[in-house]
Amino acid sequence: xxxxxxxxxxxxxxxxxxxxxxxxxxxxxxxxxxxxxxxxxxxxxxxxxxxxxxxxxxxxxxxxxxxxxxxxxxxxxxxxxxxxxxxxxxxxxxxxxxxxxxxxxxxxxxxxxxxxxxxxxxxxxxxxxxxxxxxxxxxxxxxxxxxxxxxxxxxx
Numbered sequence: 001x002x003x004x005x006x007x008x009x010x011x012x013x014x015x016x017x018x019x020x021x022x023x024x025x026x027x028x029x030x031x032x033x034x035x036x037x038x039x040x041x042x043x044x045x046x047x048x049x050x051x052x053x054x055x056x057x058x059x060x061x062x063x064x065x066x067x068x069x070x071x072x073x074x075x076x077x078x079x080x081x082x083x084x085x086x087x088x089x090x091x092x093x094x095x096x097x098x099x100x101x102x103x104x105x106x107x108x109x110x111x112x113x114x115x116x117x118x119x120x121x122x123x124x125x126x127x128x129x130x131x132x133x134x135x136x137x138x139x140x141x142x143x144x145x146x147x148x149x150x151x152x153x154x155x156x
């Protein structure tokens with residue numbers, strides 16, 4: 001898929017990732033395209049699944065979710081039934097913002113946003129009530145040095 005993106009598509013994606021509120025007129029001016037050509041490119045990128053959505057980014061601290069947590073999970077279960085229950089559980093918790101199956105000695109890493117340590121403990125209790133886990137540990141983020149949703153489409 002990446003080979004199919006030309007430099008104009010990449011610049012368009014970079015602009016949209018910086019500010020999705022830009023109008024088609026503003027985008028076309030920045031890219032040196034006609035309004036219609038810009039709009040067609042955006043629609044094609046959406047149809048191809050390159051653009052998967054448009055969102056507003058929220059300051060987690062300002063909405064009372066100032067604690068970012070990474071949860072490390074090891075499990076002795078790897079059967080399809082366990083995996084189905086695990087997937088259903090983690091996708092159902094809105095506090096969990098990322099779930100990753102890992103290589104190496106970790107099985108899964110979860111990223112969560114909660115108000116405080118007590119809120120994390122409630123999340124932990126709900127998770128272990130739904131899915132048997134062998135080992136769960138959490139690391140609390142002390143300082144966010146870089147946090148972004150931007151995919152570096154202009155780097156090749």
